[in-house]
Amino acid sequence: MKYLNLLLLAPFIGLLWVPFYNMHDPVFLGFPFFYWYQLTWVPVTSALIWLVWKKGEHS
Amino acid sequence: MSGIPAPDGIALTVFILFFGLTIILGSTVALWRGRIGGKGGKSPPAAHGGHGEGAEDWGLGGRQFGAWITWFLVGGDFYTAYTVIAVPALVYAQGGFGFFALPYTIIVYPFIFMVMPKLWKVAQAGGYATAADIVRGRFGSRGLELACAISGLVAVMPYIALQLIGIRTVVEALGLPGNISLVIAFISLAAYTWLGGLHAPALTAFIKDIMIYVAVIAAVTIIPVHLGGYGAMFDIAEKALPSAGGGHVLSSGQVVPYATLALSSALAAFLYPHTLTGILAARSADTIRQNAVFLPAYTIVLGLIALLGYMAYAAGIHTTNTNMVVPYLFQTIFPNWFVGFAFAAIAVGALVPAAVMAIGAANLVTHNILPKGYETVTGARVTGFVVKLGALICVLFLNAKFAIDLQLLGGVVVLQTFPALVLGVTKLRMTSSALLAGWAAGSVSGLALCWMDGLKPVHPVGFGDISWVVSTGLIALGINLVVVLVISVIQGLVGGAKPSEA
Numbered sequence: 219m220k221y222l223n224l225l226l227l228a229p230f231i232g233l234l235w236v237p238f239y240n241m242h243d244p245v246f247l248g249f250p251f252f253y254w255y256q257l258t259w260v261p262v263t264s265a266l267i268w269l270v271w272k273k274g275e276h277s
Numbered sequence: 278m279s280g281i282p283a284p285d286g287i288a289l290t291v292f293i294l295f296f297g298l299t300i301i302l303g304s305t306v307a308l309w310r311g312r313i314g315g316k317g318g319k320s321p322p323a324a325h326g327g328h329g330e331g332a333e334d335w336g337l338g339g340r341q342f343g344a345w346i347t348w349f350l351v352g353g354d355f356y357t358a359y360t361v362i363a364v365p366a367l368v369y370a371q372g373g374f375g376f377f378a379l380p381y382t383i384i385v386y387p388f389i390f391m392v393m394p395k396l397w398k399v400a401q402a403g404g405y406a407t408a409a410d411i412v413r414g415r416f417g418s419r420g421l422e423l424a425c426a427i428s429g430l431v432a433v434m435p436y437i438a439l440q441l442i443g444i445r446t447v448v449e450a451l452g453l454p455g456n457i458s459l460v461i462a463f464i465s466l467a468a469y470t471w472l473g474g475l476h477a478p479a480l481t482a483f484i485k486d487i488m489i490y491v492a493v494i495a496a497v498t499i500i501p502v503h504l505g506g507y508g509a510m511f512d513i514a515e516k517a518l519p520s521a522g523g524g525h526v527l528s529s530g531q532v533v534p535y536a537t538l539a540l541s542s543a544l545a546a547f548l549y550p551h552t553l554t555g556i557l558a559a560r561s562a563d564t565i566r567q568n569a570v571f572l573p574a575y576t577i578v579l580g581l582i583a584l585l586g587y588m589a590y591a592a593g594i595h596t597t598n599t600n601m602v603v604p605y606l607f608q609t610i611f612p613n614w615f616v617g618f619a620f621a622a623i624a625v626g627a628l629v630p631a632a633v634m635a636i637g638a639a640n641l642v643t644h645n646i647l648p649k650g651y652e653t654v655t656g657a658r659v660t661g662f663v664v665k666l667g668a669l670i671c672v673l674f675l676n677a678k679f680a681i682d683l684q685l686l687g688g689v690v691v692l693q694t695f696p697a698l699v700l701g702v703t704k705l706r707m708t709s710s711a712l713l714a715g716w717a718a719g720s721v722s723g724l725a726l727c728w729m730d731g732l733k734p735v736h737p738v739g740f741g742d743i744s745w746v747v748s749t750g751l752i753a754l755g756i757n758l759v760v761v762l763v764i765s766v767i768q769g770l771v772g773g774a775k776p777s778e779a
Contacts, residue, residue, distance in 0.1 A: 226387035233380035234540055236532045240525050248508030252526035253580075256379045260576045263383050267390050268570045 222270050229263045289451050291617025292624070296465075299484050299625045303469040303477035303632075335474030335654045336640045337406050338558045344567050346479050351555040351568060352575045353482030354634070355546065356382075358443035358627035359436075361489070361582055365606075366599035368586025372518040373526040376583055380539040382576045385546050390569035393547065394562035395702045407637070408553055408698050409645035415701045418709035424716045425694045426645035429550040432687030433634050436549070437668035438680040440631035441466075442600075445672070447620040450604035456673060462624070463669045470632040470665070471658050475558060478632040485629045488622035490578065492607075496588070496619075497581045500610050504591040514587035530746065534735045537748035545692040545750060548699075550637030551630060631668075635661040682732045686724060689734075692750045693719035696761050711764035719757025723749055 232238065239255040246254045342350060360378070368375035396411060403414045408429055413422035441459060448458035469477050501507050521528040527535055547553060559565050589602045592609050596602065607619050639661035647656075671680055697712045726736045726749045736749045 223391070226391065229384050229387055230540075233384055234536045236527065236536050240527050240532060242524050242526055245508070248506055248511060250511060250526060252373055253376070256376065256383070257577065257580050259380075259383050260573045260580070263386055264570050264573045267386060267566075271390070271566050271570065 222273055225266050225270055228266060229259055233259055285613055287613040288617035288620070289453075291614050292447075292451060292621045295488065295618060295621035296624050299481050299621075299628065300465045300469050302484070303481040303628075304472045306473040306476045306480050334476075336636055336657050337554065338475040338479055340401065340558055341560055342479060342558045342564070343560050344564050344571075346482075347555065347559045347564050347568050348571055349482035349486055350475075350479045350558065350633070351552065352572055353478065353485055353626075354551050354555055354630035355572075356575050356579060357436075357440060357630040358623045358625075359439040360579065361493075361623055361626060362443050362446055362600055362603055363439075364579065364583045365586035365589070365603050368583050369589050369602045370586075370599050372514070373521070374531050374535060375586060376580075377535045377539045377542075378583060379576065379580050380536075381542040381546070382579055383573060384539065385543040386569045386573055388543060389547060389556075389572075390566055392699055392702070393556050393565045393569075396553075396698070397557060397559060397562050397565055399702055400557050406554075406557065407550065407640045407644050408548065408694060409641060412694075412697045412701060413645070416697070416709040416712065418713065421697055421709045421713050421716070422645050424713060425697060426641045428690045428694050428716075428720070429548075429641050430638055430646075432548075432684075432691035433550045433638050434664065434668055435671070435680045435683035435687050436551070437631050437634045437638075437665060438671045439684060440627040440634070441668055441672045442680060443627040444624045446600055447604055447623045450601065450608065451617075451620060459669070459672060462627075463665065466628055466631055466635075467662055467665055469628065470635050470661055473632075474654075475554070475633065475636050478629045478636075479558070481625070482629050485622070485625045488618070489626050492615075492619035492622045493578055493581055495611070495615065496585060496607070500585075500588045500592065500606070503610060504588065510584075510587055510591040514590040517590045533745040533747060537751050538734060541692060541748040541750040541754070542688070544695055544754070545688055548691050548694050549634075550641055551634040554633055554637040554640065631665070635665050638664040685732060685734050686727055689723040689727060689750045689753055690720050692754050693723065693757050695754060696757060706769070707761055707765050708768055711761045711768065714764055715757040715759075715761035718760040719753040722756050723753025726752065 233256065239252055241252060242250045244251055249257075338346075364375060364378050366375075367378075399405070399411055399414065403410070405411045405414055407426070409422045409426040412425045413419070441462060444462040445459045448462070469481075473480075501510055504510055504513075519528075521531075547556065556565060559568070585603055585606060589606045592606055594602060594605045594609060596605060603623075604620070607616050611619065636657070639657045642660045642664070643653075643656045671683075693716050696707070696715055700707065701712075727733070730736055730749070734749055735746045736752055737744050738747050738752065739745075
């Protein structure tokens with residue numbers, strides 16, 4: 219369960235290391251990469267928290 | 278203000294209708310709550326404030342809010358009306374940099390998931406209503422309790438002022454004189470909180486959210502259609518704003534401030550009295566975990582709201598008063614009746630968090646600052662009223678810039694309660710004197726840096742040849758933690774100090 223908690227570090231790494239996404243291309247549905255990359259982290263973070271919550275309960 | 282249609286009676290009528298309805302519903306919440314809620318029949322506590330349950334019901338909703346109400350309440354007071362005005366204003370002024378609110382409001386949720394259920398359990402077990410209560414319970418230190426309470430109060434007061442400014446912004450855009458409408462907004466807020474307690478914002482938060490969702494979804498679907506799609510919108514905005522160069526969105530000097538501001542905002546977000554009140558009012562620790570999964574839905578809306586700043590460029594809005602970007606945009610694009618609705622959404626969106634903030638502040642004053650014996654409903658009501666009055670005076674007699682500056686300083690100060698509150702629930706051994714010294718060192722250095730930098734939230738830090746511009750709150754928190762660590766280690770070596778137990 220403790221190892222599973224490490225999943226929650228992913229959004230911190232993915233979002234706080236800005237060079238990962240500080241670029242204009244590729245554009246998706248008119249959105250430059252910078253914007254859609256960060257917006258994508260919203261459902262991903264929700265899913266990760268859900269996973270840690272539900273799996274953590276069983277162990 | 279070329280091209281902004283003059284306000285008319287229809288917008289004003291729709292605005293008054295929705296705003297008034299929400300206030301009436303919130304103020305009379307005691308009358309109808311028992312009839313619709315599942316907990317039915319439980320009559321509201323007597324107004325002539327006895328101790329205990331009545332005060333806890335007014336200030337914390339009796340700790341009975343389930344997943345849905347918590348979702349609306351926390352979402353309602355975390356994503357405030359000021360956000361709807363200020364985030365697009367920042368994006369309009371600075372481009373991509375204004376989006377740091379997005380990583381901030383994403384990484385805050387793993388943090389809530391890990392920390393807040395623990396705090397909730399401590400608070401539930403000890404009957405605590407505020408951050409300072411929790412700290413007193415853990416460390417048994419009156420000094421640390423006062424430090425936490427004062428930090429929270431300093432942080433939340435300007436926040437209330439900003440909500441009042443949010444209401445004034447839309448009311449002025451409707452063509453009414455600002456100060457008179459501000460007083461009206463204040464009276465509405467006071468009545469609503471006085472009578473309804475935390476139940477008023479909790480049960481009207483859903484009205485606020487539905488209205489904000491409708492307004493924002495209409496804006497982000499209709500406006501791009503008007504203006505030729507999102508691609509065209511980004512193109513126009515990019516031409517209007519200075520380019521970062523090299524295919525980047527943020528210039529190289531903005532990267533570190535972007536990341537550190539996001540981090541420090543996320544760490545501070547739930548140390549504020551109003552956000553913590555929303556969390557502590559939850560029914561169970563699992564209610565909070567569930568909310569950590571579903572609250573990010575608001576962040577999507579926030580991202581879309583931020584885009585309003587770019588849409589303003591595409592709609593040809595030019596103003597130096599960036600707070601007016603959103604009102605002007607709505608007035609340019611929407612028919613009058615919908616302008617009234619959208620403005621009412623913003624005003625109600627200010628009312629809900631302002632009420633929770635006043636309650637959170639009142640809880641701090643009655644529980645942690647005044648001597649024992651004031652923890653009554655009447656005590657909390659009067660204190661809540663005084664807090665709001667202070668915010669009103671701040672807005673009326675000092676300018677908006679002052680409230681914004683104060684809010685920045687408050688954010689730096691409230692972050693300094695992080696070690697006592699959050700690390701206090703871990704197994705780390707720290708003494709109250711170490712924490713108090715850290716709090717003082719962090720607060721003083723943070724405020725001094727802000728002051729020297731001309732009230733900017735970031736400060737340059739150099740290591741040899743490399744220099745970064747880092748969030749001031751984070752620097753102060755670093756100093757704070759070092760002081761706590763050093764003193765704790767020294768006290769451990771001397772061996773005299775007893776590590777505190779819960």
